[in-house]
Amino acid sequence: MESIILTKSNYLLGIQCPKFLWITKNDKERIPEPNEIEQKKFDDGTLVGELATTLFEGGIKIPEEDYQENLRLGINALEMRRPLFEFGIQVILKEGIIYSRADILNPVGKDEWDIIEVKSATKVKDINLHDVAFQKYVYEKAGLKIRKCFLMHINNEYIKNGQIEPSELFVQTDITDKIKPFEENLEKNINKMFNIIKGPEPEFSVDSILTIEYDNLCLDEFINSLPKDNIFEFYRILKKKAVELYKNGYITMKDVPESFKLNDKQKIQKRLAYDNGVHIDKLEIDNFLKNLQYPIYYLDFETINPILPKFDGMRPYQRIPFQFSLHIQEEKGGELKHISFLADGTNDPRPKFMQSLKDNLGDKGSILVYNQGFEKGVMNECATSFPEFREWYDKNILTRIKDLWDVFRNFYYYDPEQKGSCSIKYVLPVMSDLSYKDLNHVKKGDEASYQWERITFNNINPKEKQEIRNALEKYCELDTLAEVKIVERLIEIIKNN
Numbered sequence: 158m159e160s161i162i163l164t165k166s167n168y169l170l171g172i173q174c175p176k177f178l179w180i181t182k183n184d185k186e187r188i189p190e191p192n193e194i195e196q197k198k199f200d201d202g203t204l205v206g207e208l209a210t211t212l213f214e215g216g217i218k219i220p221e222e223d224y225q226e227n228l229r230l231g232i233n234a235l236e237m238r239r240p241l242f243e244f245g246i247q248v249i250l251k252e253g254i255i256y257s258r259a260d261i262l263n264p265v266g267k268d269e270w271d272i273i274e275v276k277s278a279t280k281v282k283d284i285n286l287h288d289v290a291f292q293k294y295v296y297e298k299a300g301l302k303i304r305k306c307f308l309m310h311i312n313n314e315y316i317k318n319g320q321i322e323p324s325e326l327f328v329q330t331d332i333t334d335k336i337k338p339f340e341e342n343l344e345k346n347i348n349k350m351f352n353i354i355k356g357p358e359p360e361f362s363v364d365s366i367l368t369i370e371y372d373n374l375c376l377d378e379f380i381n382s383l384p385k386d387n388i389f390e391f392y393r394i395l396k397k398k399a400v401e402l403y404k405n406g407y408i409t410m411k412d413v414p415e416s417f418k419l420n421d422k423q424k425i426q427k428r429l430a431y432d433n434g435v436h437i438d439k440l441e442i443d444n445f446l447k448n449l450q451y452p453i454y455y456l457d458f459e460t461i462n463p464i465l466p467k468f469d470g471m472r473p474y475q476r477i478p479f480q481f482s483l484h485i486q487e488e489k490g491g492e493l494k495h496i497s498f499l500a501d502g503t504n505d506p507r508p509k510f511m512q513s514l515k516d517n518l519g520d521k522g523s524i525l526v527y528n529q530g531f532e533k534g535v536m537n538e539c540a541t542s543f544p545e546f547r548e549w550y551d552k553n554i555l556t557r558i559k560d561l562w563d564v565f566r567n568f569y570y571y572d573p574e575q576k577g578s579c580s581i582k583y584v585l586p587v588m589s590d591l592s593y594k595d596l597n598h599v600k601k602g603d604e605a606s607y608q609w610e611r612i613t614f615n616n617i618n619p620k621e622k623q624e625i626r627n628a629l630e631k632y633c634e635l636d637t638l639a640e641v642k643i644v645e646r647l648i649e650i651i652k653n654n
Contacts, residue, residue, distance in 0.1 A: 161253035161354050163347060168291045169284060171350040174365040176375045182354045188374060194607045195372075201464050202277050206260055208465075209275040209309050211323050213261060216240035221258065235301075238264045248298040252351035257295035261309075269304040272296070273329070277464050279313040279474070281330055283339075284370045289332060290339040294347075305333045311473045317466040326465075326473070363403050366396055386410045386430040390577035392422045392568075422568045429573050435587075441569040443651050446644070449559060451491075452522035453644075455484040457636040458535055459605045459629070468505040470542055478535050479506050479609050482633035483517055484641055489648075493641060497630050503614060507539050511546045520553055525640055527581045529560035561640055564647065581639055589642035593635060598628035605632055 161182070171178040180187055191199065210216055219231045221243045231244045245258035261273035274289050289306045296303055312328045353359060361379045369376055380389060386409050388394070388402045407413050410430040419427060425436045459480040464473055471477075483496040498513045500506030514536075518524060526532045533555070540550040564570055565579040572587040582601075585591055593600045599608055609629060612622045 160249070161351060162247075163253060163255050163350055163354070165257045165288060165291050165295075168347070168350065169288055171346065171353065172284070172287050173368045173370055174361075174373055174375050175350075175353050176359050176361045176365070177373055178350060179353055179356075179358050180375070183358070193611075194603055197607060205277045205311070205464060206275045208321070208323050209273075209327055210240075210242045210261065212327070213240035213242075213263060216242055216261075218242045219244050221245070227258070240264065246296060246299045246301075248295055250347075252348060253354075255295050255298070255347060257292045259292055259296075262296075265304050269302045270296070271304055272306045274306075274308050275327075276308060276310045279311045281308050281310065281332060281335070282370070286332060286336045286339045290336040290343055293336065294340065294343050305331060306336055308332050311464065313473055315466075315473060317469050317471050319469065321465055363400050366400055384409055386426070386573060388413065390573075391419070391426060392577045392579075394423065394577075422571075425568055425571060426573070426577065429571070433573075435573075436568060436571040437650060438569040439651060441567070442564060442647050445564055445569065446647060446651065449523045449525065449644075450521070451489060452485055452487045452519065454518055454522060454524045455486070455637040455640040455644075456518075456524055456526050456532065457482050457633060457640070458532055459602065459609070459633055460535060461606045461610050463610070476535050476538065477505075477507065478510050478539065479613075480605070480629060480633050481510065481514065482630075482637040484634075484637045485517075486641070495634060495637075497634060499626060499630055499633075500609075500613075501626075508543055511536070511539050511543060514554075515546065515549055518554065522557065523559045524554065524557045525559050525561055525644070527560070527636075527640060528562045529558050533558060561643060564643075570647070570650075581636070581643075584643065585639045588646040589639065591635065591639055591642055593632070596628065596632055596635065598625055599632040605629055 167178060167181065170181055210218070217234050217237065217239055219227055219234060219241060221227050224245070227243070227245045228247060231241065231246060234241055234244065241262040242260065243258055244262045245256060247254050247256040259272055260275040263271045263273055265271055272289060272292050274285065274292070276285060278285075285308055289308065293303050293306055307329050309327050309329045312326060315322075315326050361375050363379075365373075366376065383389065388407060388410060389399050391399065391410065402413060402417070407417075410427045413419070413427060429436060458478050460476040460478045462474045462476045466473055466475060467477065479500040481498045483498075485494040485496070486492075487494075496517050498510060500510065536546075536550055536554065540547045562579060562581075565575075565584050574587045575583045578584075582593065585593075599605050608625050611617065612625045617625075
């Protein structure tokens with residue numbers, strides 16, 4: 158029988174979700190191929206890793222495509238005592254083979270090594286500590302002397318000025334002591350994972366909800382299998398509380414005992430689970446609507462937030478707005494005027510973006526957005542980078558912004574079909590017949606970001622580029638039209654009651 162290989166990636170899956178580990182090793186066809194957006198995240202991570210290696214002079218890149226070749230070349234390279242990139246090593250145990258490959262293995266002193274794990278995040282997470290603990294275990298089992306372990310991650314205070322400076326972009330954190338608690342049960346975990354892989358497919362453990370870090374088909378299958386009005390649909394319930402309820406046999410909101418403490422919004426959800434109605438606070442909705450001043454500017458942005466700053470003066474992950482949609486309504490029930498901005502070219506789009514807003518937002522009337530923290534944050538960052546817009550934003554725009562999200566996150570209106578979410582994607586279907594389903598190419602915000610970046614910074618044929626630009630404009634326009642329709646529905650609710 159062929160030996161089972163437990164890789165670092167497998168180990169991390171097992172820590173998060175044993176069922177997903179089993180599927181990965183025994184029924185891989187069930188796992189969907191990564192889509193374009195997921196693949197870009199992988200590619201961006203690879204790019205960050207390659208950039209980190211430039212900080213280690215004389216390093217040797219071990220080809221990683223061929224497993225056996227990586228092992229053979231890695232062993233030969235060890236003797237050279239130079240920094241090794243993607244160095245893989247395996248250890249044969251009674252249960253199977255454990256295998257790990259380090260981002261960077263750096264020689265220190267006469268015969269010791271440092272492990273340096275590179276991550277695209279801006280801080281250290283527990284899953285990273287599990288990651289490095291496993292690497293250290295495998296290398297030491299193979300006979301290497303590991304001195305220290307480091308996590309090299311992105312410095313979110315770095316500001317680009319000219320070419321990216323890797324020495325300033327990265328922060329190197331010593332995690333040697335931090336991984337010690339994660340080493341204590343490591344051998345036990347490894348043995349347990351070999352048994353999981355060899356055995357029948359395990360049931361999904363609800364405890365995995367507390368440990369899953371990334372997208373996971375097992376979690377999706379579990380949530381989709383639950384009945385309507387299940388406890389995981391309680392608004393902003395802590396995962397730990399929901400898991401505790403489930404393990405005690407309480408699956409639906411109706412099941413939850415009176416002794417269990419719910420907040421006011423969750424109590425509304427529980428009541429609706431009994432009477433199948435919709436919660437409407439007419440007074441608060443009416444107050445919200447009366448606080449809107451015409452003309453109303455229905456506004457929505459799209460942004461990218463690249464790991465590596467694209468323009469001087471920017472930080473890693475700083476948002477770059479590339480598009481807005483604006484519907485203007487001069488009076489209640491009046492006709493709509495639509496204005497669209499979509500950046501073109503590879504120059505920094507922010508100055509033109511802000512100027513277009515300044516040209517079209519007037520000097521009176523409410524500016525209605527959905528989740529004001531986002532739009533305010535983006536405009537504030539732009540005004541900081543381009544001070545010529547600071548006074549205009551602070552004095553003319555900031556005080557006029559109203560948040561349609563308030564109606565739903567404050568539960569002035571709640572329909573159980575929202576499934577505990579106040580996102581516009583869940584609110585719109587219960588307030589209007591508008592739908593994102595019929596759109597082509599772009600149906601979600603992350604798709605908009607991906608597509609704009611792709612057609613802007615890559616060599617895309619003009620026909621496809623125009624097709625995507627049209628799709629981007631239709632998508633963003635639907636976001637602000639959705640705001641219009643939701644307000645119309647709220648007005649209708651008050652009028653009819």
